Amino acid sequence: MQSAEHYWKRTGCVAGIAVSALAAGPAFSWHEPENAARWANDGWSLGVHTGRSVEESVHSGEAFLPFKWNFEDYYLTSVGLRKEMVRLWQHSRIFTELNLSWVSGDQDYGEVFLTPTITWDTFPWDSSVDTTASLGVGVSYTTQAVEIENIDQRWLASMIFELDMQPASWESWSVFTRLHHRSNAGGLFGDESSVRGSNFPSIGARYHF
Numbered sequence: 001m002q003s004a005e006h007y008w009k010r011t012g013c014v015a016g017i018a019v020s021a022l023a024a025g026p027a028f029s030w031h032e033p034e035n036a037a038r039w040a041n042d043g044w045s046l047g048v049h050t051g052r053s054v055e056e057s058v059h060s061g062e063a064f065l066p067f068k069w070n071f072e073d074y075y076l077t078s079v080g081l082r083k084e085m086v087r088l089w090q091h092s093r094i095f096t097e098l099n100l101s102w103v104s105g106d107q108d109y110g111e112v113f114l115t116p117t118i119t120w121d122t123f124p125w126d127s128s129v130d131t132t133a134s135l136g137v138g139v140s141y142t143t144q145a146v147e148i149e150n151i152d153q154r155w156l157a158s159m160i161f162e163l164d165m166q167p168a169s170w171e172s173w174s175v176f177t178r179l180h181h182r183s184n185a186g187g188l189f190g191d192e193s194s195v196r197g198s199n200f201p202s203i204g205a206r207y208h209f
Contacts, residue, residue, distance in 0.1 A: 042084070043083055043084025043085075043095075044081070044082070044083055044084075044208070044209050045081075045082045045206050045207060045208045045209065046079070046080070046081055046082075046206065046207050046209070047079070047080045047082065047176065047204050047205065047206035047207075048077075048078065048079050048080075048204055048205060048206075049076075049078050049080070049176070049178055049180070049202040049203060049204025049205075050075070050076060050077050050078070050202055050203065050204065051075075051076045051178070051180060051200040051201050051202025051203065052071050052072070052074065052075050052076070052200065052201070053071070053072040053074035053075075053076070053103075053148060053198055053199060053200050054069040054070060054071055054072065054199050054200075054201060055069075055070040055071075055072060056068050056069060056070065056199065057196075057197065057199065058159070058161075058179070058181050058183070058197070058199060063179060063181070063199040063201070064161070064179065066201070069201065072105075072106070072148060073105040073106045074103055074104075074105040074106060074107065074148060074198070074200075075103065075104050075105050076101055076102075076103050076180060076200040076202060077101065077102050077104075078099055078100065078101035078102075078111075078180065078202070078204075079099070079100050079101075080097050080098065080099040080100075081097065081098050081099075082095050082096070082097040082098075082117075082206075083095060083096055083097075085116075088118075090122070091120060091121050091122040092118060092119055092120055092121060093118075093119045093121065094116060094117065094118050094119075095116070095117045095119065095134070095136075096114065096115070096116050096117070097113075097114070097115050097116075097117055097136065097138075097160070098112075098113075098114050099111075099112065099113045099114075099115065099158075100112055101113075101180075103146075106147070106148075107144075107146065107147050107148075109142050109143045109144050109146060110142065110143040111140060111141065111142045111143075111182070112140070112141050113138055113139060113140035113141070113158035113182075114138050114139060114158075115136040115137065115138030115139075115140075115158050115159070115160055116136060116137065116138055117134045117135065117136030117160055117162075118134070118135055118136070119132050119133065119134045120132070120133045120134075127168065128167070128168055129165050129166065129167050129168070130165070130166040130167075130168070130174075131163065131164070131165050131166075132162075132163070132164040133162070133163055133164075134160060134161075134162040134163075134164065135159075135160065135161060135162075136158070136159060136160030136162075137157065137158070137159055138157070138158045138159075138160075139155065139156075139157065139158060140155070140156050140157065140158035140182045141154055141155055142154050142156075142182075146182070146198060148196075148198050149182065149183070149184075149196055149197050149198050150196040151183075151184050151189070151196060151197070153184065153189050155189055156182050156183060156184055156185070156189045156197070157182070157183055157184065157185035157188060157189060158181065158182055159179075159181040159182075159183075160178060160179075160180070160181070161178065161179040161181065162176055162177065162178040162179075163176060163177050163178075164176040164206065166208075172207055172208050172209065173205060173206065173207055173208070174205070174206045174208065175203070175204070175205050175206070176203070176204050176205075176206060177201075177202070177203055177204075178201075178202045178203075178204060179199060179200070179201055179202070180199070180200040180201075180202050181197060181198070181199050181200075182197050182198045183196070183197025183198070184196075184197065
């Protein structure tokens with residue numbers, strides 16, 4: 001449990017930075033009317049991703065190691081609408097993503113989550129393949145309690161761990177890999193004695209407009 005608490009303290013700090021930047025954004029990014037119109041029209045994208053759940057957990061780190069994965073019979077299909085909210089300096093941005101998902105297999109249920117996401121945009125190979133790493137922390141709701149999570153709660157925390165790649169020749173499209181995560185945030189939602197959640201390693205494509 002101690003490792004889970006440390007994990008959520010770290011991710012909580014990231015979420016705090018994101019919320020603070022969102023609150024401060026209008027003061028320095030789009031306070032002029034013409035900038036407000038540009039902000040409203042730019043920075044949108046629509047993505048679709050699909051994946052299959054694994055037994056391994058995020059707090060242990062094994063959910064990020066493909067050679068450790070033990071797949072479960074839960075299959076995810078998800079559509080997400082994403083909006084850039086503010087640019088932080090030259091290397092980072094904050095997005096908010098609304099996602100609708102359907103999971104089928106041993107249990108069928110729907111999920112909706114709203115997740116602010118902070119990115120890191122600068123990599124040495126960006127001139128060939130524009131790469132963005134993202135971390136998001138938000139809230140998730142499912143149409144029923146999820147058996148693999150072992151938590152009798154519909155409202156839980158959502159997390160996004162993502163790597164988005166856009167080759168220079170692709171004008172409006174990118175592909176991405178994502179770990180689609182849901183859990184009780186170390187006891188913030190439901191019983192703190194459980195650190196179980198759901199993890200879906202996924203692949204997807206995104207259209208930027």
